[in-house]
Structures are given as structure tokens and as C-alpha cells.
Amino acid sequence: MVVRNELTDDETDRIFRALADATRRDIVTRVLRQEQSVSALAGHYAMSFAAVQKHVAVLERASLVTKQRRGREQVVHAEMSTLHRAARLLESYEELWHGRARRIDDLLAEEVPPGGRGAE
Amino acid sequence: MVVRNELTDDETDRIFRALADATRRDIVTRVLRQEQSVSALAGHYAMSFAAVQKHVAVLERASLVTKQRRGREQVVHAEMSTLHRAARLLESYEELWHGRARRIDDLLAEEVPPGGRGAE
DNA sequence: ATTTCGTACAACCATTTGGTTGTAGGTTAC
């Protein structure tokens, strides 16, 4: 299987949206430590089983977790590669910022290249 | 000023939710490269000025950017520390995974002697 | 002074989200 290292906008949307909820982040940390069935996960939260199931589904659509049947249980485990790629994306933002100092030198040297307004 | 290195659930919610939109991520990368006024930013997108203004407000509430008045413009610049802390959070998930075979309890028992790793 | 520019904000709308309950199907246990 070919593993692209870059994320599409949609994939990134789903990943960050999935991580933008404390319950889902908690689910992620739990299954990072140890994979668990959906109902085992549900036992930890003060909400219905169906609600937890939905949260898992959101994480699954974001490829942050996968499910695997085992008997009558569905075992949830973390998908590290996705988490890693999200981390790399944020790190690339940091790199972008660190490269900003160089750009400022250029600006000072050149003082606003002509035609700066139009493009893109 | 004391800079907590950990994020509350609410802060983390806001950060990831803010990043879960392609337009807002693009705004972040633009102001990471170079700070820009809100209207300059708005010029880059096929949506109303008010919509862009709202996106900036979402990023601002997440502390991913700050605004600074300059003349009649409001200049948006990136808040690296927040981006960095989000990146660190994801990295801590990765560390969690790498250490998952070990007993976490031992780590917790030993960690953080009072005053140990406070300010940054 | 008047106009123009950049911003702020309210009101409105369609869609999505995060929760609920209820129903149904497949597995394991008795």
C-alpha cells in the first residue's frame, strides 16, 4: 500500500476536527495506551453508549483509530501514522516560522518588490 | 508572566477546532510567513470580508493569532507559542504510544518533584 | 467636510455537531 505523506485538506479537516473534542482526545489516549472495545471505552464516560460509538466513528473517519472485530466485540486501536502526520504538519508550521527571519532580511534588502498586490 | 505549558481542555478544543478548516490553516500559514492586515488576507479568498473576519476571530479566540492596530488596519500575526504547544501535545501522544508497553504508573510516581520543571 | 477604506457587529440562514432514545442484528453464555 502506498502511503502518501501529505494530507489532503479534507483529511486534515477530519483529523483536527476529531481532535477538537475532549472526549475523543481521551479515547485516543486510552487506546494509545491499550486497545479497548467500544463498550469498555463507553464505560468511562457519562454519556450513552451510542454517543461514544459516534465519537469512535468520528475518529475512525479521521483515520485516527481503526476497529477490529474480536468475537462479539469491536476492538479499537490507535492509528499512529495519522497522529504522526498531524504532528508533522504542525511542525512544518513551526519550520515555516523559523524561516521567516530570512525572508525579513530579503524584504529589508529589496523594499517591496513591484507588483506585490496582484498575484495568487 | 507565568507560561503554563499544558493546555486546558477548552483551549485545546479551540485550537484544534480552529485548525480544522482549510481557510483558517491557510490564514495561519500566510501570517506565519508574514503578518498581514485582515483586508489583505480577505483579498486572497473567494468569500466575503466578514467571513474572513470571522475566521480570524476563531483563530484569535484559539490564541493562534493576535491582532494589532496599525493606523486604520488591524495587523494579524501568528502566535507561535500556541502552535508550538499544540505540536507538543501531539508529540506527547506519540511518546505515549512508544512507551505503552511500560507501566505508566511508575513514571507518574517519579515525575514532577515540586518546582521541578516549572516555567519556560 | 466628504468620501473612502478597514473594521466591527448584528441578524439571518442552511448545515453540521453532539447528544438522546429506540430498534434490530449478531455472538457468546446458560
Next chain:
DNA sequence: GTAACCTACAACCAAATGGTTGTACGAAAT
């Protein structure tokens, strides 16, 4: 077989999201 358990999914609801237009106000340019 029957009961109990785990999961799936639909229907429903309140609240949040992402967009719009319109109005208003301060700063700058004329």
C-alpha cells in the same frame, strides 16, 4: 433455544458553525 451482551443505525433535537447581507464607526485621503 433463550437470555444477555456488544454493536449498528435511524430518528430526533438543541446548539454551534460557516456563510451571507446590512449597518455603523473611526481613521485617512481628497
